[in-house]
Amino acid sequence: MKTADALAGYREYPHVITRGVRQNRRWAMSVTNEPVTAHYATQALTFHGPGFVDEFGTITASGRDAVIAAFQKKASWSKASYCIVWSPSDCTWFDHDGNHRDGKRPPEGIVEDPWLGGRHGVTVEWCWTIELPAGGEWSHLCMRRIDKDLVEIAPGEPMVLANFDEPAHEGLPDPAEGMLAANGSLVAPKFYRGQPVTGIRDEWLLLGPVQAIDDGVILRNPWPDDIRAACEEVAGMSLPRHLIDAAWRAIDPENPEVIYVGVQKAA
Structure with a gap:
């Protein structure tokens, strides 16, 4: 039987897209109510707190607010751009100065995680x-x-x-x-x-x-x-x-x- 942590690793949303020179990269994100060991997400992409996800594992408003606040700071000090993809038609874009805005057309990114990669095709440049x-x-x-x-x-x-x-x-x-x-x-x-x-x-x-x-x-x-x-x-x-x-x-x-x-x- 899969652990709660393992199940979280197979969720499509939310995830993070970072911008590359040629293609974007997609990174798994872990959002849970209690601390877990997330082997599929880096420590910087692991968030936990009471009420961050509901009984079905879907991120709540408080969980979303926590992720947004963290990426505002992350974008400001890293001077990089990010996009948090919440669903197929919902995302939040972060500029390199920490400002953010919501969007309805999330970007795609290359999936490098071997547990998730088999479920996602790869596009090539002609x-x-x-x-x-x-x-x-x-x-x-x-x-x-x-x-x-x-x-x-x-x-x-x-x-x-x-x-x-x-x-x-x-x-x-x-x-x-x-x-x-x-x-x-x-x-x-x-x-x-x-x-x-x-x-x-x-x-x-x-x-x-x-x-x-x-x-x-x-x-x-x-x-x-x-x-x-x-x-x-x-x-x-x-x-x-x-x-x-x-x-x-x-x-x-x-x-x-x-x-x-x-x-x-x-x-």
């Missing part, structure tokens, strides 16, 4: 990818033609769909249940969270399509020599001609009438 020679800091380049005069070239890595290297918790199932071999090792499924699985790293990290990391290079009015310079700057090395040619064709295709979707391999 891009062209180029596998780099071994020995560099990054495994790939990611390229996107944003509009006629704007191209993005950024370092890329296979995205982590799940990290199952977590200790077991009483009352919670193994988040990798159904993906384990007889010897207990992780076996990659073909798809997970709506994305193709491309491999396993460090025994427990389930990898997906290549995606750009947060730091990118933006080029305006791109020319072939600018593309080459940017690719080599991001890669940190000189690149062979065939990779440079592939990068150019990714953003200046020979057949511009063809529309490519998803993550495409250029080289």
